Amino acid sequence: MKLVKYIVITGKINVLTGLHIGGSSDIIEIGGMDNPVLKHPLTNEPYIPGSSLKGKIRSLLELSFNKVNNNGEVHKCDDEKCPICRVFGASPDKQEEAAKRRGPTRVIFRDAFIDDEYRREMQEKGLTVYDIVEEKTENALNRITAKAVPRKLERVVPGVKFAFEVVYRVFDTGDGGETDEKLFGETIMRGMKLLELDCLGGYGSRGSGKIKFEDVEIKSYSPEELKIEVEVS
Template identity: 45%
Template sequence: MDIKAIGRARIEGKIKLLSGLHIGAGKDTIEIGGIDNPVVKHPHTQEPYIPGSSLKGRLRFILEWAFDCVRTDGQPWGFNTGDPRQSFTPDDPILRIFGSPAKREQWGGGPTRLIVRDAFLDRGWLEDVLARGLPLTEDKTEVLIDRIAGKAHDRVGPRQTERVPAGAVFDLAMVFRLYDTGDGGRRDRECLRWLLAGLSLLEQDALGGSGSRGYGRVTFEDLTVVDENGAVHEIGAAFRVNRFDPQTAPAIAGLP
């Protein structure tokens, strides 16, 4: 398949936390009275941020379910099993958007379209919090419930999880590569609209860990798409969908 680069679209906006967010950093040492589960922070500023890999991975997870292409072995869609008979269609939206771990001869759709930047704290929100002398994270204490007594288990002490608090705002920045694969870029533009609808699904799900316990509820605000010609498209709430259709890309006002 012949592939020709058309350009790049930029997706920009804000990620606002509606509940505490925990994206773990891991911990090499144990400290008495310390945090059991710290959040990932910038190594120089010690400010929490959302890694691009976490956001991209969660979007891929959600969209694989939406497109009904979750593998029974738990591997990512497109993972190379070593079976030479396995192949994927070049117009596969998951592999176009997020990339393919399959060998090139098993999928000929070209490079990964989506690039997700690390999301750092919005400077206005950060300066306001620091000016008021407030911390950038919170410690949430959790306990194990004794199923018989109905109270905190006596033998298992409380654990503390660090979270970025509700109300925090991060800068969202993604790049979407557009290619002409013999269709003038039509399929890639459809994939871009599906990706934006995926942000709506993420609002209904959770980002980071412990989403089933209330963590990681987010909303996307002030979304804009700057197309390959530099035109700015104000998306507003048009990316939100009531029903995700894996057969037809959603119509989003202002986008081709």
């Protein structure tokens, strides 16, 4: 097995409706928020973890390829040609031999942080991190008494942009990398389009989580092209 190249996808995630990816609510003050969004511990800026992108795209592809298990667990199988397990990986368990034949996970999803250009626009407008997160109140109504039970959650406001990066590794498993090249379009690009049609994060059925990938660039890098110059003093 030989590493043929890296395919790197970069761009921006434009939040079209409020985005809620839950953070920790271990410490709740009186009157405080019990359903906050995930924030960077140093900058207090909201961000999108790579695990959220990977998990959602993988689940949508499992539905698309009819590979959803009856028990609802993450799909894994011993078919070395399975596009889900080959691209996204699967815990070895009883599929150890198949995992060896498939090789390592093909895709890497980076955490997506506030886009630098959008941050500059924020600064020019005098906006802070507190201006890009909203507190939304929803009501659950009792079907008999019509009594409202309010609940609060935080959402990243529409218009915020995050910089994303997805790295896809192409391996030669005896076919010159042809299979992995084909699966790039069938899984990663297809999954990104499915995500635009679906939702990211929580409360999607109530309007949250619509996003759009913008300014997408795809570049390839072979190991031979990657040269590191070391300056010796």
